[in-house]
Amino acid sequence: MIPRGVLAFLGISFGLAWTVWEVLASRGFGPGDPRVALYTLCASFAPAVAAVVVRTAVTREGFADAGLRPRLKRSWPYYLAAWLLPLPAAALVLWLGQVLGLAQPDWTLARGVAELVSRAPDAGAYLKGAGTARVVGSALFASLAGSLVFFGEEFGWRGWLQQRIAPGRPLRAAVVTGLVWSLWHLPLNLRGYNFPGHPVSGQIAFTASLVCLSIIFGWLRECSGSIWCASLAHAATNSIGGSLVALALAGGADAGGVAVAYFGWLGLVPLGGLALWIVMSGRLAPLAEAA
Numbered sequence: 001m002i003p004r005g006v007l008a009f010l011g012i013s014f015g016l017a018w019t020v021w022e023v024l025a026s027r028g029f030g031p032g033d034p035r036v037a038l039y040t041l042c043a044s045f046a047p048a049v050a051a052v053v054v055r056t057a058v059t060r061e062g063f064a065d066a067g068l069r070p071r072l073k074r075s076w077p078y079y080l081a082a083w084l085l086p087l088p089a090a091a092l093v094l095w096l097g098q099v100l101g102l103a104q105p106d107w108t109l110a111r112g113v114a115e116l117v118s119r120a121p122d123a124g125a126y127l128k129g130a131g132t133a134r135v136v137g138s139a140l141f142a143s144l145a146g147s148l149v150f151f152g153e154e155f156g157w158r159g160w161l162q163q164r165i166a167p168g169r170p171l172r173a174a175v176v177t178g179l180v181w182s183l184w185h186l187p188l189n190l191r192g193y194n195f196p197g198h199p200v201s202g203q204i205a206f207t208a209s210l211v212c213l214s215i216i217f218g219w220l221r222e223c224s225g226s227i228w229c230a231s232l233a234h235a236a237t238n239s240i241g242g243s244l245v246a247l248a249l250a251g252g253a254d255a256g257g258v259a260v261a262y263f264g265w266l267g268l269v270p271l272g273g274l275a276l277w278i279v280m281s282g283r284l285a286p287l288a289e290a291a
Contacts, residue, residue, distance in 0.1 A: 094245060109132050139244055182206055
C-alpha cells in the first residue's frame with residue numbers, strides 16, 4: 001500500500017506541473033518559444049511545493065532531515081564534483097559520437113552560439129562572437145545561479161521522495177524516484193522539448209538517464225548532507241552537460257537526436273558508469289541517514 005504522504009506528494013507534484021504545461025500547450029506555445037522556458041522553470045517548483053505541504057500538513061514530520069544546511073566547509077569536495085563532473089561527461093559523449101561516426105560536433109561551439117543568437121537575440125546577445133572558453137565559463141556560472149532554480153525539483157525528489165519511497169533500500173528508492181521523475185517530464189518530452197522528432201525513443205533514453213542521475217544525485221545528497229549539493233548537480237547537468245552537448249551539435253544533421261545526447265544513449269556511458277561505480281562500491285546509503 002502506498003503511504004498517504006507519497007500519494008499526496010505525487011498528486012501535488014504532477015498536478016501543478018502538468019497543469020502549467022497543458023495550459024501552455026493549449027495556448028499554442030511550442031518548444032521554440034522562449035516563454036516556455038520561463039513557465040517550465042516555474043513548474044519546476046512543484047515538487048518543492050509538494051514536499052512542503054506534505055511535511056507540514058500531511059505527515060507533519062517537519063524539516064529536520066530535509067538537508068537545508070549547505071555544509072560547505074565539510075562537503076566542498078562533493079560540491080566541486082557536482083559542479084564540474086558534467087564537463088568531462090559532456091566531452092566524452094561528443095567524443096564517442098565523433099569516433100563512432102554518429103556525429104560531427106563543433107568543438108568550438110561557434111555554430112551553436114550563432115544559432116542560439118539567431119533564435120533568441122536578447123537571451124543570446126552576451127554570447128555573440130564568444131569563444132569556447134567564454135561559452136564554457138558562462139555555462140559554469142549559469143549552473144551556480146541555476147542551483148537556486150533546480151532546488152525546486154531537488155527539494156522534492158531527493159529532499160523527500162527518495163527518502164520515503166523505499167526506506168532502508170537506497171537502490172530501489174533511487175530507481176523508483178528516477179522512474180517517477182521521468183514520468184513527471186512526460187508532457188514535455190512527448191511534445192519534443194528534449195528530443196524533437198523522437199518523442200518515444202527520447203523518453204526511453206531519458207528515463208534510463210534519470211535513473212542513473214537519481215543514483216548520482218542521491219549519493220551527492222547523502223555524502224554532503226545537503227540538498228544544495230544535489231541542486232547544484234542538477235543545475236550543472238542541465239547548464240553544462242545538456243547545453244554544451246546541444247550547442248556542439250547544433251546545426252548538424254545529428255542535432256536533436258537520441259544517440260548523441262547527454263540524456264541520450266551515449267550519455268549513459270558516463271552517467272551509467274558513475275552510477276554503477278556508486279552502487280558496486282557500496283557508496284549509495286539511505287538518504288534518511290544524511291540528516
